[in-house]
Amino acid sequence: MKNLILSIFVSLALIGCSEKKATPTAAPVDVSAGKAVAERNCKGCHGLDGGGGAPGIPHLAGQRERYLLASLNEYKDGKRVHAALKEMTGNMSDAEIRSVVAYYASLPPVANAAAKDIQLSSPYQEGKALAVRCAKCHGEDGNSKTPGTPTLAGQQAHYLVTAIEEYHQGDRKAAIMGSMLRGSKRLDLEKLALYYASQTPAQRAAPAFGDPVAGEPATAMCGGCHGAHGISIDGATPSLAGQDATYLLNAMKAYKKSRQNWGMQRYIAGLSDKDMENIAAYYSIQKSQPADVVPNTVKEVVEKCNRCHDADSNPAMAVPTMNGQDRDYLVMALRAYRDGRRQSSMMHNMSFAYSNAMIEGIASWYASQPADKH
Ligand code: HEC
Ligand code: HEC
Ligand code: HEC
Ligand code: HEC
Known part of the structure; x- marks a missing residue:
């Protein structure tokens, strides 16, 4: 456990460094050009307001710019697997990607319309x-x-x-x-x-x-x-x-x-x-011990996650905020990390202990929260 914590801190330190080099504001970004890109390429699924249009489509509005940029580059490089996004990002210039990301990041968060129907589970x-x-x-x-x-x-x-x-x-x-x-x-x-x-x-x-x-x-x-x-x-x-x-x-x-x-x-x-x-x-007669000391409530898990994921965590990190995010999307993302279909050694370590039952509990909790303002 100590090692895990240590490796998290080391990784955090590394994120801090590498992010300084690739800052998204190297050149001025044209948000209105970004809106035009969104109109053309993204609206059908993500809406112009950046609220996920259907279950499984993530909200982009108000998401951290660094994280959105990192995600699109990962689709482009095939590190995150999604056929439509790979093709689309492959046809976009870096300037277009930067502008559309700046556009969505600049929008106010859209409340999760499904939040009231979500049943919290423990x-x-x-x-x-x-x-x-x-x-x-x-x-x-x-x-x-x-x-x-x-x-x-x-x-x-x-x-x-x-x-x-x-x-x-x-x-x-x-x-x-x-x-x-x-x-x-x-x-x-x-x-x-x-x-x-x-x-x-x-x-x-x-x-x-x-x-x-x-x-x-x-x-x-x-x-x-x-x-x-x-x-x-x-x-x-x-x-x-x-x-x-x-x-x-x-x-x-x-x-x-x-x-x-x-x-x-x-x-x-x-x-x-x-x-x-x-x-x-x-x-x-051997002395035994619990196989897993899992937190008793979803809230205890979430408190750990929020060291990186809440609105107050370091905005310079490419870590997404998740309050008010689409529930189905969060379930898919966590399962993808756990099962190794989405690359992030940090998130794999974080999620691999979790059963689908725990993942649903966590996703429901985040989806039912009011979206972060910034
Ligand atoms: C055909 C529907 C569709 C279109 C069009 C589309 N997206 Fe997506 N987008 C998705 C889906 C579905 C996901 C979740 C994929 C996954 O599981 O990784 C996603 C994920 C993303 C993510 C990752 C979000 C996160 O929280 O990790 C970003 C960023 C994104 N899209 C931006 C865009 C932009 C910008 C455009 C337009 C240039 C666009 N998308 C067009 C369906 C679409
Ligand atoms: C190569 C790995 C391996 C070795 C070596 C091994 N086991 Fe197992 N053992 C398992 C697995 C996996 C199971 C569960 C299998 C199942 O689902 O029936 C199991 C099940 C058992 C169970 C049933 C436990 C229960 O809760 O029902 C007993 C008892 C057991 N093993 C005893 C032993 C003993 C005694 C030895 C040495 C002489 C031994 N095993 C060697 C892998 C191993
Ligand atoms: C009427 C008594 C009884 C009840 C009630 C009962 N069990 Fe069992 N259970 C047993 C017995 C006896 C065994 C051992 C059977 C064998 O030898 O394979 C067993 C075995 C098991 C095993 C296998 C453990 C191992 O080490 O391989 C599991 C798991 C289990 N039970 C779970 C449950 C759960 C969960 C419940 C409640 C929903 C439950 N049982 C209710 C009597 C019961
Ligand atoms: C040490 C920091 C850290 C901690 C603690 C952490 N995460 Fe993450 N999380 C990240 C980073 C970095 C990413 C972006 C990884 C990537 O690019 O795929 C991420 C991405 C995610 C995503 C993808 C969101 C999206 O929009 O695609 C989910 C879901 C997630 N984390 C859930 C959790 C949960 C649940 C916990 C607690 C069990 C947790 N995280 C703990 C750093 C962290």
Whole structure:
């Protein structure tokens, strides 16, 4: 985490420097010429007032000039992928681009007409509400006290969603879980997973079977995937630390028989029943931790984002303001950063931890805010 913060500051410093060289005001810019360009090339989608004309089209009015200029150049260079914009910017001179950007930046922000219809969501709180149904088996906050029923607290969010889907598809057989949540929206599964991932797993006492001391050396080749002492740092690989020992034992046996998987069987095949008991005992008493400490509310996330994105942040930076921006556009932009379709190492780092559920929550929040004036 320290490294991430450090790298953000370093990047910020770098932005500060490089921007000084390429200032957009090197030559006087003709705003009225920019209006003519907008009339000819942009009006159909962005309107002459710069308010997004349809869902998915970003507002440009009042956006920072540096950011608009940087964006258009990125479309031109193919760093941001959009066929129509690439072709259009390819046919425009630098002067035309600079003037149309100055025109849109000079306009007052246009209120987001859809803002009143936007439902704010709080994925963590909604996940917590959904989890009430699971508590009688999986325990309060996901800490199971029932042998054979797994703890969900602290589990990797991505893995939890996959696990639930595997029960639905019949890749994992458990009558109870096969019908549980069947027909749920994927976003709801993500909310549940988000909630559980950030709960703290309880410390367990040694189980009635198995020898943890003998188990440890047998886990030598498990740690490469499941993490040191069974605390996974990979979203698709479950943590084993602090898990119920009976459940762990059942899971290993299931891989030998019926549980579908891409390759776990290979690592289990050579283990005797005694080995598996020892391994289960070892992992169950390891101290675990939450997989993800996600902020509990969208507002807490947004406070972090606003260190760069709010109206008061340094206007010399090519960082867009987002209050009142089109919701669908923000969802697409964040998914594009996360999934690597839009280049910005800074924003990729910032968004890659987020599920679609969190992204929708963040986008809705920004879209519902009054647009910044400057
Ligand atoms: C065919 C419709 C269309 C036309 C015409 C069009 N745009 Fe866009 N514009 C879009 C869409 C859709 C996006 C979002 C693309 C994406 O996801 O990157 C966009 C994105 C942008 C962005 C990036 C905004 C941001 O917040 O990152 C800028 C700047 C922009 N357009 C400027 C212009 C200008 C200037 C013109 C005229 C010269 C223009 N566009 C013409 C549809 C259009
Ligand atoms: C009636 C008891 C019961 C209820 C209620 C229940 N579960 Fe389960 N769940 C189980 C049992 C038992 C297993 C272990 C099945 C197996 O061995 O594969 C399990 C397994 C799981 C797993 C797999 C965990 C792993 O480490 O692979 C997930 C995820 C899960 N449940 C999520 C949920 C969620 C979310 C809810 C609430 C919507 C829920 N369960 C409700 C009993 C229950
Ligand atoms: C190459 C990576 C890799 C190695 C090595 C590996 N695992 Fe796994 N393990 C996984 C993945 C991925 C899953 C989830 C697969 C699935 O969806 O069924 C998993 C699942 C499991 C589960 C089920 C957990 C649950 O919550 O249901 C257990 C138990 C387990 N592994 C034990 C072990 C043990 C013990 C070893 C070493 C002997 C081991 N694994 C080695 C990747 C690995
Ligand atoms: C350290 C500064 C910084 C922080 C913190 C930051 N961003 Fe960004 N953000 C940027 C920069 C720089 C860009 C422009 C990148 C580019 O050119 O694509 C950007 C672009 C974006 C865009 C694209 C907007 C548009 O109009 O196309 C979205 C959406 C976004 N950020 C959301 C977020 C969210 C959500 C957070 C918090 C989780 C966040 N940002 C935190 C610097 C930051």
